[in-house]
Amino acid sequence: MSVERALWERDAIGLASLVRNGEISAPELVDAAIARAEATRPDVNAIAEPLYEAARARAKTIDRDLPLAGVPFAIKDLGIATKGVPTHSGSRVPAFTADFNSVMTERYLAAGLVPIATSTSPEHGLRLMTESAAFGITRNPWNTAHTSGGSSGGAAALVAAGVVPVAHASDGGGSIRVPAACTGLVGLKTARGRVPLTPLVTESWYGLVVDHALARSVRDSALLLDLTHGPDPLSPYAALPPKGAFAAAAARDPGKLKLAVYRKSPLGLPISAETQTALDTAVALAREGGHTVEEIDLPYIDRDFMADFCRTVAAAVAGMMRLEGARVGRSVSGDIERATRVIGRLGEIASAGEIYAVLQRLHATSRRLITETAQYDAVLMPIIAHPPLACGAMDPKGADEFIESMLDRLHLTRLLRFKPLLGQLMDKSLWFTHWPAIQNVSGQPSIALPVHVTAAGLPLGIQAAGRPGDEETLLSLAAQMEKISGWLTRRAPLKAPA
Known part of the structure; x- marks a missing residue:
């Protein structure tokens, strides 16, 4: 198998295993990621700042025993500091260049990840489509006439295009989950206080914003959370501590769960038949896994x-x-x-x-x-009301x-x-995204699950929202549904390697 094929096909854990075992080297892997970034860049336009030379230098000295040694990575161009790297926040305002790393940046580096680029965002993360006057339109690798979502649309495009297997993302009103739903990825919106935003900020948008990642697999999302969670001395608050490792939760059977499904639009706006089909698919997968599912209403979410x-x-x-x-x-x-x-x-x-x-x-x-909703282990609900929109539709x-x-x-x-x-x-x-803000307000964790592909060949994911501080149940449920559905082997067709 070529290095490019491995990069396109495997998740972060799989790639790190190849590096650790000496089957490929970190410089080879990073070079392949840079080559694919440049090959797909005209198609998806997902890079704000290339970090190629720094990435090559880091790959040469990486300790291959680190958990994610040599794995190419992207950092969002918004809300996180990387020393010496301009942050544009998707805007034409002069960029901010930090002389320090955010705590999360340090934790990514300590895990062995190699940032090769910063990923595009709409201006200050305010749109749920990644389109800006500063950087133009970021496109969906499944169909470049359509959006990859936002605001972490650049991160989603790079993962879905096979440039990197996992990428940093943030979520203040669905900005991890919407891109995941549009591009067939796993997107975990963490519990409030699970990961720090310091020292760049103490909190963002009154605590609505959280950071984590977009990933190809549930196990990648879980392991990365193990490697990055926990407060630092500047954190204003912390989420409930997990009972064990998140990776262990993703690897175990969830048991028989009690789930709910919430279908209504809080805005009272139309919901597409494809979105309802995606939700029905998720319910069917959950029942196949042995879980009970009952319909609920949340009339006060209005x-x-x-x-x-x-x-x-x-x-x-x-x-x-x-x-x-x-x-x-x-x-x-x-x-x-x-x-x-x-x-x-x-x-x-x-x-x-x-x-x-x-x-x-x-x-x-x-x-x-x-x-x-405390009686339920998770509540299934939509993320996007319609299949991924055509670019410029909003x-x-x-x-x-x-x-x-x-x-x-x-x-x-x-x-x-x-x-x-x-x-x-x-x-x-x-009108495109009625539901994701609910968990940003409540602080609950929620995971986007890529359960459906539309008749037009576009992904359409739904979410499972959990109890406060309980990412473990969500990861266990998501991993089971991933296995039953077989979505882990799906890849966007854009420039698939031979």
């Missing part, structure tokens, strides 16, 4: 809940724009995209008291959700573009205080 989530994000964006302006020494309003400006201005018109009340309402709903057009332009040019953002207008903006922003 439009008011989602509107409060949107207000929270807008407030965070407003603060972020202030910090970016202070960093570069001038207003960045002219550098950022129109939609980002509008969101930031919405955040500026909300008082501190309003945002405090919004957060308390969200926390109260989260407590109710956690309490009422760009505002016609009347929507006119309204957004007027809100921006005439500084009419205060009109968004009117609930119907805010609701209209919310629907345009979230």
Whole structure:
């Protein structure tokens, strides 16, 4: 088997085993990843910063006894610091270049991973399609006319294209799970406090954002979490400690679980037949695994809940724009995209008291959700309401573009205080992804499972949300469903090696 074929076919654990056993060398593996990155780059456009020379140098000196020695890796161009590497955050604002590594970067390096690039993100992670004025459109390796999702769409594209077997990602409103659902990958949104964001930030978006990865296999996701989880001295809080190793949880039979399935849209918007089919497939796989599944409703996860989530994000964006302006020494309003400006201005018109009340309402709903679903080991629900969209499908057009332009040019953002207008903006922003924000608010872990391929040949994943701090049950369930379904052998057809 060629090195390129092994890179395209095997997961991170499988590749590390080849390096450890001397069947291939770390420099050979990294060179193959760089070659494939360049070969697929025109097709998927998923790289923000190539790190090729640093990767080659690191591969030459890697300790091949490290758990993931020599495995090519990508780090998202958002929310994490890598010493000496510009971070653009998907924006035309001048890049930030750190003189330090984030704790997570250090843990990735200690695991033996070799970063070969930073992966593209929409501007500040605000869209669930990875398209930006700064970097253009990132495309889906399964069909390059379609999106790879967002905001970790660059990470997903690189993994699905066979460039790297696993990649760093982050999730503030579905940004790990949506790309996983679009590209046929495993995407674990970790429990709040499971991994640190320090020292770059203490928390992001009022604690909504978590970091982990997009991976080809459940076992890769589990092992990487073993190698990176746990607070550091600057962490403001920590998730409940696991009972054992996450890798061990992924390797064991889950036993007979009690599962629920939630089908409704919190926004009351249409859901495609393909999404319902994907959810039915997940339910069938769970029942084949010996689990009970019952239908539930969550009536309090509604439009008011989602509107409060949107207000929270807008407030965070407003603060972020202030910090970016202070960093570069001038207003960045002219550098950022129109939609980002509008969101930031919405955040500026909300008082501190309003945002405090919004957060308390969200926390109260989260407590109710956690309490009422505690009887279930996991709750199955959709991630995306439609199959992966065509690139550009969420760009505002016609009347929507006119309204957004007027809100921006005439500084009419205060009109968004009117609930119907805010609701209209919310629907345009979230009509593709109704559900993922629920777990960002509640802090619960949730794992994207690639259970379905549409009639058009595009992946369409669903998610299983777990109890607070219980990634172990999710990983055990996901590994069983992976085995039953056979999805582990699926690969995007883009430039498949001979």
